[in-house]
Amino acid sequence: PVAELPVRAHTRRMPSAARGVSVAFVRAVSRFFATHGGMGRDMTQIVGHAGEWDVHAQRLAAAHSTMHVTVCGLTSTTGLSLVESCYAIAQASGLDASGLFGRANTYIAYAWAGTTLADVGASCQRAVRKLQVRDQKIGGGPTRYLWLDALSASQNLIGGRYLANERCVKGSAEHILRTEQTAAMLDGAVSACTDCVLLLAPLL
Secondary structure (H helix, E strand, O other), rough: OOOOOOOOHHHHHHHHHOOOEEEHHHHHHHHHHOOOOOOOHHHHHOOOOOOOOOOHHHHHHHHOOOOOOOOOHHHHOOOOHHHHHHHHHHHHOOOOOOOOEEEOOEEEEHHHOEEEEHHHHHHHHHHHHHHHHHHHHOOEEEEEOOOOOHHHOOHHHOOOOOHHOOOOOOOHHHHHHHHOOHHHHHHHHHHHEEEEEOOOOOOO
């Protein structure tokens, strides 16, 4: 069933910095969406909303509404991020997910509109390979866990799913419950990361 509110309050959620994903998880997500015709879609369509801040991206999403399988749809039963939702499933099933999720150390930045899932997946793999080569030259480095907003943030909260029929005052306890705490979330993610990868392909 679709959750009327996120199944966990913000204080009980996985910390933002802990929502890093391995390249293996990015590949798995890419393969899943590929089976649903998603590799050539841009990230606005993969996520399933364009956010309240980007009117142009909202129009793009509406124009390509044939993308039925989205991150918002996949996480509609939890209201959490895809990372948190998958981790919860793994825990409930007694599965070891330590190779898929970990403390983020590499922030991936990209434009939602115009950047395809194929672009993001390929860029993540190239970036990790280059960082691993660099790390080896200085005696080794950590396992790379990537922070991608499409996977690590609650897209249903960001997209305003739980505000549609509510008239709660911005900043009130009710409003906070129904929205993603983006400033604190991004601060936690960026503070944990030692490297940032900026994907400029659709911009140049």
